[in-house]
Amino acid sequence: MNRRTTVLSAAVALAAALALTGCGSGSDEPRLTVNGAFMPQPVNDMAGGFLTISNSGAEADKLTSVTSGISDDVQIHEVKDQKMQKVASFDVPANGELKLERGGNHLMFMNLKKQPKQGEKVTVELHFEKAGVLKVDLPVEAPNHNPKQH
Incomplete structure (x- = not known):
């Protein structure tokens, strides 16, 4: 290898290392996923x-x-003392989860423009302070569906 090839190889290796570091540099940032919707x-x-x-x-x-x-x-x-009340936000803890479930904290869709039927999906956009917007499809289940009973 000549000097020019060595310098070029080193530059490529450095660029690759920086690119990989850039991908992982936000490891402290929220990394959000949704399930059970x-x-x-x-x-x-x-x-x-x-x-x-x-x-x-x-x-x-x-x-x-x-x-x-x-x-x-x-x-x-949110539900406090068996009473439902509107809140401005919910915390999503680091290395933790936010559960929105029947009988507890949840989303409430007021004045529906149309009534979705079982088997359809309703798309929502969840807006987060740091992570931005996350699009999620909510499958429409039977009116009495409760995953805790399955």
């Missing part, structure tokens, strides 16, 4: 949405809002 088939002009958001990152995040084409008013609700 569903919407029970609504029986009136409102519907609930349920899912689990997992954060494998070392930094916490916040779910700040939810949007969907099925409703202009998607709210984030």
Whole structure:
């Protein structure tokens, strides 16, 4: 190998190392995934949405809002002392999860533009303080669907 080839090889190796480091440099940032998402088939002009958001990152995040084409008013609700109330956000802890489930914290779709039927999917956009927007499809299940009973 001559000097020119050695310098070029070193430059390519350095560029590759920097590129790989760049991919991993955000390891502290939130890394969000969603599972268990569903919407029970609504029986009136409102519907609930349920899912689990997992954060494998070392930094916490916040779910700040939810949007969907099925409703202009998607709210984030918490349940305290068996009472439902709208909240501005939910924390998604670092290396933890946020569970939105029946009988607990959940999404609430107000004044539905149309009633989705079992077997369809409702697309939502989850808006996070740090991670940005995450699109999720909620499969529409039977009105009495409860994964805890299966």
